[in-house]
Amino acid sequence: MSADQQETTHFGFQEVETGQKAGMVHGVFTRVASRYDLMNDLMSAGVHRIWKDAMMDWLAPRPGQQLLDVAGGTGDIAFRFLRRAGSGAQATVLDMTESMLVEGRRRAEAEHLAGQLDWVVGDAMALPFEDNRFDVYTISFGIRNVTRIESALAEAYRVLRPGGRLMVLEFSQLPSRPLQRLYDLYSFNVIPQMGQIVAGDRDSYQYLVESIRKFPDQQRFAEMIGTAGFGLVKYRNLSMGIAALHSGWKI
Secondary structure, three states: OOHHHOOEEEEOOEEEEHHHHHHHHHHHHHHHHHHHHHHHHHHHOOHHHHHHHHHHHHHOOOOOOEEEEEOOOOOHHHHHHHHHHOOOOEEEEEEOOHHHHHHHHHHHHHOOOHHHEEEEEOEOOEOOOOOOOEEEEEEEOOHHHOOOHHHHHHHHHHHEEEEEEEEEEEEOOOOOHHHHHHHHHHHHHHHHHHHHHHHOOHHHHHHHHHHHHHOOOHHHHHHHHHHOOOEEEEEEEEHHHOEEEEEEEOO
16 A cells, blocks of 8 residues: 555544554553542543443453453543452453553552453453453443454454443433534633643543543444344443443354
């Protein structure tokens, strides 16, 4: 492919060469790692914790299960999973940004969960694991940052055991246009400013807001999961559709 025919993708509202996006996303999360959990609490007024608990309620972890949490950074989902699953459960947290994993390891040690966790630097589109390894694959607020979502879903299918489950928590679209407009006003005017004040980084949070608007809506994303081979695909809206949970099974 010649230089003027380079494939492009979106980085927020920018069009960038496909090969550049992963590095740009890596830069965003490297910069925000130390304030990531605090900013999640501030941006959502703590509601992200309710969404993650709802994810665990639907997932219903069981003893002995093996979890792969992709884009799992600071360990929020993995910690919840291990507490719910009980004896014999293990979690592997994979993230492309090592500084996010460093923050996660610190939290794991403080919460006495380090013995049940592995931390791996890796790419959602090329997982460094053998086929049919995990019982559960989760990704929370991360899949919209992947360069090729279809490749990430194909990898999720590959590493899950037959009967394994995929669950995705991601920002989504409100079904009401007036409510969506109000939410957009908050997102574009408050969140980047908050990022500047708290994390000293307006641009990263401007990207994160824009990336939400570029992500497929609930039905379209459900179709993408089905196309990747998953069965029994369903979704549930959270907070009227500000976020959504998608579930699928490797049958």
